[in-house]
Amino acid sequence: MTATMEMLQKLQKELTCGICRSYFSQPVTIGCGHSFCQxxxxxxxxxxxxxxxxxxxxxxxxxxxxxxxxxxxAQLTELGKEFCFQLLQRTKEGNHCATHNQVFKLFCEDDQALLCGRCCQTPEHEAHKISPIEEAAHNCREKLQNIQSHLWRGLEDAEKLLVQKRPVDTWQWTISIEFCKLQSLLMSEENKCLQRVREEQQATQERLFQHQENLHDLKGKLQRSGHQPNLELLQNAKQLLTVLSQRPIPEMREYAIPGMIEMLRRFQVDITLDSTSASPSLTVSEDLKSVKAGEGWQVDTKHVEVSACHYVFAEQTFSSDKYYFEVDVTQLPQWVLGIHNSHLRTRSDFYASVFLLRCVKKKEDFYLESYPRALNHRVKGPVPRIGVYLDFQAGILAFYNVLQNSLIYKFQYISLVENITPIFSPGPPLPETKDGSMILCPAHLCTCCHLSC
Known part of the structure; x- marks a missing residue:
């Protein structure tokens, strides 16, 4: 048996390619006498x-x-493979069926199992495809040969790709070009926006000069009025007092920044309201996503602008990183929105630890005010959706007009400590009006939903 196996190994070595270590496939012989697969x-x-x-x-x-x-x-290789196979079949132990003690002569294609004559008659192989071992082995060699050919072609293709390295270079160049185009578009939009700012600043300066001249003229009239007779003074007093009571309030300018809101939404978080923190005069929805003024919120009709505000806190607190969320205030003429230092929530000095943006309606006009700081601007109409951006590292709290893609106001260089909590107030409600709810927008809201509002 040992001599037979040694002869078998020697024959296999003579018919084996020195490169792939498999039987020759289309062998070629070079000048030194060594042979290899083509x-x-x-x-x-x-x-x-x-x-x-x-x-x-x-x-x-x-x-x-x-x-x-x-x-x-090539012919010798085929004969040698067949001979080696037959020799191996004769000498190898386990070449017979353990159940029926007969030599394996058949092969089940479905189960990929060797069978003897009695195995193929059993019910489990009755409907299977059965082939003689010689035929099954020949088919298997052809399949392996095809697989080997595919592998060689795959290796050749991989070699070509490694040599070329063109796709990566092409994509790098393409991506760089796209970013350059994006930067060019943004610079163009920036120049247009800055030009508009300069033009409006010039117009504002001219209005201020005109207002200054009017004040000088009014000052002269007041000085002359002191020397007027009593009757004439009283007749002109109403007009003078009316002019004196008029104080110009700047109008909020909207400068759209393309792509700003889309960029901020990368940091958008989903927040909910803490119903246990709500003032008794507020009503929080069951899903904790909206709040409205209740009947218990009494408003001073004589001094609406100084009426007390009632707040509800968010369940979430922020401690670091960047955050962004949006609030729908379409149903509210007046509202307050901002952040609060959570560890001071129960203290009496509430306004010492807050940063707020407030919308107030006076007659037919809307005004946006900040606390602290001195923002007091009139807006053309109500702002339906507010975006709030918080950056701990930069010390920034910014409010955005989401639908106009523009900045409303930014608190800069503020000291932000851990446990910052958003706060909300849907009011104060206007007398004899039925106000709606302040709604927290979900983080997964798509762009088309925003634009449709």
């Missing part, structure tokens, strides 16, 4: 330094042409 030698010579160098002994072959297929060695 595909193996072709790939080796393309990757090597010397085209005519033997991969096994490194001897340089004479002649520059690629050797032709050695037909005799």
């Amino acid at each position: 595909a193996c030698l072709s790939l080796c010579w393309r990757a090597g330094v010397s085209v005519s160098c033997c991969p096994e002994c490194r001897q340089v072959s004479q002649g520059g042409e690629f050797p032709a297929i050695n037909e005799q060695l």
Whole structure:
């Protein structure tokens, strides 16, 4: 048995390619006498330094042409494979069925199992495809040969891609060009916006000069009125007092910044209301996503602008990083929105630890005010959706008009400590009006939903 196995190993070695270590496939023989698979030698010579160098002994072959297929060695290889297979089948233990003690002569294609004559008669193999072992082995070799050919082609393609390196370079160049175009578009929009700011500043300055001249003129009239007779003074007093009571309030300018809101939504968080923190005069919805003024909120009709505000806190607290959320105030003519330092929530000095933006309606006009700081601007109409951006590292709290894609007001360089909590107030409500709810917008709200509001 040992001598037979040694002969089998020697025969297999003679019929084996020195490159792929498998039986020859379309073998070729070079000048030094060594033989290799045609595909193996072709790939080796393309990757090597010397085209005519033997991969096994490194001897340089004479002649520059690629050797032709050695037909005799190819036939000998096929005969040798079959002989080795048969010899291995005769000498290898376990070549018979353990159940029926018969030699395996058949192969089940469905179960990929060797069968004896009695195995194929059992019910479990009755409907299966059964083939003689020689036929099944031949088919298996062909499949393996096809797989090997595909692998060689795959290796050749991979080699070409590694040599070219073109796709990566092309994508890098393409992405760089796209970013350059985006930067160019943003710079163009920035220049347009800055030009508009300069023009409006010039117009504002001219109005201020005109207002200054009017004040000088009024000052002269007041000085002259002191020398007027009593009757004439009283007749002109109403007009003078009316002019004196008029105080110009700046109007809020809207400068759209393309892509700003889309960029901020990268930091958008989903927040809910803490119903246990709500003032008794507020009503929080069951889903904790909206709040409205209740009947218990009494408003001083004589001094609406100084009426007390009642608040509800968010359940979430912020301690670091960047955060962004949006609030729908479409149903409210007046509201307050901002942040509060949570660890001071129960203290009496509430306004010492808050930053707020407030909308107030006076007659037909709307005004936006900040606390603290001195923002007091009139707006053309109510702002339906407010975006709030908080940046701990930069010390920034900013409020945005979401639908106009513009900045309303920014608190800068403020000291932000841990446990910052958003706060909300849907009022104070206007007398004899039925106000709606302040609604927290979900973080997954898509752009089309925003634009449709």
